[in-house]
Amino acid sequence: MALINENYLKLQAGYLFPEIGRRVKEFTDANPDTKVIKMGIGDVTQPLAPSIVKAFHEGVEEMASAESFKGYGPEQGYSFLREAIAENDYKANGVNSIKADDIFISDGSKCDTGNIQEIFGNDNVIAVTDPVYPVYVDTTVMSGKTGNINDVGHYNGIVYMPCNEKNNFVPALPHDKVDLIFLCYPNNPTGTVATKEELKKWVDYALDNKCIILYDAAYQAFITENGIPRSIYEIEGAEKCAIEFRSFSKTAGFTGTRCAFTVIPETVVAYDNKGKAHKVKPLWNRRQSTKFNGVSYPVQKAAAATYTTEGKKEVADTISYYLENASIMRESLEDAGYKVYGGVNAPYVWVKTKNNMSSWDFFDKVLKETNVVGTPGSGFGPSGEGYFRFSAFADRDHVIEAMTRVKNLS
Amino acid sequence: MALINENYLKLQAGYLFPEIGRRVKEFTDANPDTKVIKMGIGDVTQPLAPSIVKAFHEGVEEMASAESFKGYGPEQGYSFLREAIAENDYKANGVNSIKADDIFISDGSKCDTGNIQEIFGNDNVIAVTDPVYPVYVDTTVMSGKTGNINDVGHYNGIVYMPCNEKNNFVPALPHDKVDLIFLCYPNNPTGTVATKEELKKWVDYALDNKCIILYDAAYQAFITENGIPRSIYEIEGAEKCAIEFRSFSKTAGFTGTRCAFTVIPETVVAYDNKGKAHKVKPLWNRRQSTKFNGVSYPVQKAAAATYTTEGKKEVADTISYYLENASIMRESLEDAGYKVYGGVNAPYVWVKTKNNMSSWDFFDKVLKETNVVGTPGSGFGPSGEGYFRFSAFADRDHVIEAMTRVKNLS
Numbered sequence: 001m002a003l004i005n006e007n008y009l010k011l012q013a014g015y016l017f018p019e020i021g022r023r024v025k026e027f028t029d030a031n032p033d034t035k036v037i038k039m040g041i042g043d044v045t046q047p048l049a050p051s052i053v054k055a056f057h058e059g060v061e062e063m064a065s066a067e068s069f070k071g072y073g074p075e076q077g078y079s080f081l082r083e084a085i086a087e088n089d090y091k092a093n094g095v096n097s098i099k100a101d102d103i104f105i106s107d108g109s110k111c112d113t114g115n116i117q118e119i120f121g122n123d124n125v126i127a128v129t130d131p132v133y134p135v136y137v138d139t140t141v142m143s144g145k146t147g148n149i150n151d152v153g154h155y156n157g158i159v160y161m162p163c164n165e166k167n168n169f170v171p172a173l174p175h176d177k178v179d180l181i182f183l184c185y186p187n188n189p190t191g192t193v194a195t196k197e198e199l200k201k202w203v204d205y206a207l208d209n210k211c212i213i214l215y216d217a218a219y220q221a222f223i224t225e226n227g228i229p230r231s232i233y234e235i236e237g238a239e240k241c242a243i244e245f246r247s248f249s250k251t252a253g254f255t256g257t258r259c260a261f262t263v264i265p266e267t268v269v270a271y272d273n274k275g276k277a278h279k280v281k282p283l284w285n286r287r288q289s290t291k292f293n294g295v296s297y298p299v300q301k302a303a304a305a306t307y308t309t310e311g312k313k314e315v316a317d318t319i320s321y322y323l324e325n326a327s328i329m330r331e332s333l334e335d336a337g338y339k340v341y342g343g344v345n346a347p348y349v350w351v352k353t354k355n356n357m358s359s360w361d362f363f364d365k366v367l368k369e370t371n372v373v374g375t376p377g378s379g380f381g382p383s384g385e386g387y388f389r390f391s392a393f394a395d396r397d398h399v400i401e402a403m404t405r406v407k408n409l410s
Numbered sequence: 411m412a413l414i415n416e417n418y419l420k421l422q423a424g425y426l427f428p429e430i431g432r433r434v435k436e437f438t439d440a441n442p443d444t445k446v447i448k449m450g451i452g453d454v455t456q457p458l459a460p461s462i463v464k465a466f467h468e469g470v471e472e473m474a475s476a477e478s479f480k481g482y483g484p485e486q487g488y489s490f491l492r493e494a495i496a497e498n499d500y501k502a503n504g505v506n507s508i509k510a511d512d513i514f515i516s517d518g519s520k521c522d523t524g525n526i527q528e529i530f531g532n533d534n535v536i537a538v539t540d541p542v543y544p545v546y547v548d549t550t551v552m553s554g555k556t557g558n559i560n561d562v563g564h565y566n567g568i569v570y571m572p573c574n575e576k577n578n579f580v581p582a583l584p585h586d587k588v589d590l591i592f593l594c595y596p597n598n599p600t601g602t603v604a605t606k607e608e609l610k611k612w613v614d615y616a617l618d619n620k621c622i623i624l625y626d627a628a629y630q631a632f633i634t635e636n637g638i639p640r641s642i643y644e645i646e647g648a649e650k651c652a653i654e655f656r657s658f659s660k661t662a663g664f665t666g667t668r669c670a671f672t673v674i675p676e677t678v679v680a681y682d683n684k685g686k687a688h689k690v691k692p693l694w695n696r697r698q699s700t701k702f703n704g705v706s707y708p709v710q711k712a713a714a715a716t717y718t719t720e721g722k723k724e725v726a727d728t729i730s731y732y733l734e735n736a737s738i739m740r741e742s743l744e745d746a747g748y749k750v751y752g753g754v755n756a757p758y759v760w761v762k763t764k765n766n767m768s769s770w771d772f773f774d775k776v777l778k779e780t781n782v783v784g785t786p787g788s789g790f791g792p793s794g795e796g797y798f799r800f801s802a803f804a805d806r807d808h809v810i811e812a813m814t815r816v817k818n819l820s
């Protein structure tokens with residue numbers, strides 16, 4: 001008799017984005033002529049840059065003749081891309097500890113942050129921030145590392161670390177024993193960043209306690225302020241205790257094109273139940289070789305084009321465009337009397353509602369009065385209650401129109 | 411303290427293809443001027459067909475302007491592709507039970523046959539054929555459903571079903587209780603097929619015992635003989651107990667382009683530990699929505715082109731080319747006095763060595779005397795001992811040269 005994975009039954013049915021979709025549909029069904037502006041989901045809107053498109057076409061063309069045709073590629077990704085990443089994302093940023101061989105090309109950071117859990121045992125305690133990108137939590141539940149969800153919306157067995165105005169959205173070190181720690185900076189959903197000093201505390205903690213930090217740096221390209229680390233490996237010792245996830249999704253508009261990568265330095269170790277240390281990189285290599293077959297060759301060619309001189313310039317221009325959106329949003333919302341976080345080094349603006357209005361009430365109010373869709377902060381965890389996330393990835397015209405409407409909220 | 415997934419320690423270190431690579435390297439290092447012909451790994455060599463290339467370029471071009479740009483697509487795949495599959499692969503083949511909504515587009519069948527295990531609990535007993543595509547076994551081990559490997563090279567906890575000349579390479583129904591059954595027809599590695607009557611026995615068994623059949627049909631496009639089922643859903647009742655995996659890899663040369671799909675009809679159920687039935691499709695949908703972000707849009711466009719009138723013709727021509735290779739191989743090997751299986755409805759030829767020579771001894775002999783690389787049958791499991799697999803995916807010139815050499819084996 002085939003048995004289901006019982007852990008799936010623990011998952012919350014009312015997932016955030018479907019619920020948003022339901023409410024938006026209800027509204028548009030009732031108001032068919034109203035133009036709704038979507039600033040909810042973090043999906044990009046600007047096209048792939050010309051250099052990327054050119055390389056993508058070239059990759060496709062190579063597949064058209066037997067001489068240049070590419071069959072199975074390396075499961076870890078092509079050297080040309082891994083080397084470009086090591087050189088441009090790490091070495092050029094002063095990080096010499098990361099070699100091309102430590103970089104595993106994949107089809108997405110969402111996949112990788114979920115799949116990475118497979119190489120770790122179910123006795124690990126996972127720590128996440130609250131609010132948090134829901135994928136870290138849901139994949140932890142699916143893998144069997146948790147109990148059921150409790151009354152405050154936390155899964156038993158996960159250690160939640162509140163992020164709020166008081167701690168500047170960087171959590172305090174946990175009191176409980178934890179083993180794997182998800183951190184995401186620039187942060188989704190709050191749009192805030194962590195300084196070197198703040199990350200140093202975490203790296204030291206991980207080294208002292210033999211933990212591993214799972215560092216999601218998908219939004220690093222949006223950092224504008226000097227001194228804010230783009231990589232966890234800018235922190236001394238991180239090469240012994242951290243795995244970093246990065247993506248071309250938000251950096252280069254690859255949400256529909258699909259390419260990302262995971263970095264595991266040779267020196268990161270985890271332990272077996274006899275206390276013996278094992279390198280983590282060969283475990284991930286085995287996982288990827290067995291359960292993954294590499295990223296589409298033309299897509300890897302396209303991704304590599306982001307590191308050419310022209311590609312870098314074009315990609316930077318698009319990032320600036322989104323950051324200018326974020327700046328317009330920040331200013332408009334502050335003018336309207338809201339307390340606003342993020343949006344300086346990230347494409348998300350995290351807004352505090354007025355008069356302790358709940359996140360979902362604010363969602364309904366914004367949708368009904370301004371026809372703008374955002375994301376209720378409480379959807380990212382209980383500590384997000386009373387906040388609201390706006391994404392800066394919309395077209396400029398839409399951003400300006402949306403903000404004009406929001407300013408006139410009752 | 412971060413803990414590894416201990417199941418990874420059970421995995422055999424000497425994996426088949428790395429060992430082949432090691433021996434080939436040793437040989438070519440010692441004989442640098444010798445031209446080695448590779449007929450080992452099942453990777454295609456012929457370019458993408460013109461219709462596919464055209465659609466692929468069009469997909470890339472859509473990403474180049476804001477009006478046609480595609481961000482995140484549906485995690486389940488675009489409707490245009492799911493509908494083309496339902497129509498052409500199922501309805502046109504007389505299978506009306508499969509709807510577009512039952513089809514989940516992915517980046518590979520290797521990924522899917524591994525990932526599918528996540529939605530099933532670790533108390534399931536897995537049945538596999540012997541010889542077997544190693545991914546089914548290794549991913550079962552990784553997921554924690556087995557004990558250690560034993561002296562004959564079988565993992566404790568997995569039920570192995572021998573396939574050999576006596577049973578025409580279709581296994582007998584298991585005596586032991588099993589829950590999830592991997593079947594692959596046309597078969598990798600033996601190149602043999604199962605008739606409707608043979609599959610009917612399996613479907614009836616699965617229905618009677620509430621098992622699920624995980625049916626890998628990645629090679630269905632190579633079927634040439636009438637009456638051999640292309641899909642498990644041609645068997646009555648399979649829509650209640652079978653999941654089917656298919657791929658564009660071998661059908662349309664997508665090994666480096668990456669696109670496949672998994673079919674889960676609405677009526678397939680598995681049970682919780684209270685014996686309550688749950689639909690499997692929503693579990694997979696949840697898994698894919700949470701841990702996967704869809705296949706690259708231009709790749710899906712390219713895959714859909716295989717279903718156009720021109721695309722179908724071009725794809726069929728390439729399949730014919732590989733099957734003609736297989737035919738040449740069969741004939742040459744039979745002429746040389748070998749007993750040969752497969753190669754009629756599959757791109758693999760399964761050869762019995764002479765005088766009970768072991769698979770690896772034959773590998774070394776073929777490599778040294780003819781400079782041809784094949785795959786030792788024992789690498790696919792103990793029942794493959796004494797057999798050897800040749801892949802028909804090489805260029806015609808290479809196939810002819812290789813077979814000329816093999817005929818002259820001592």
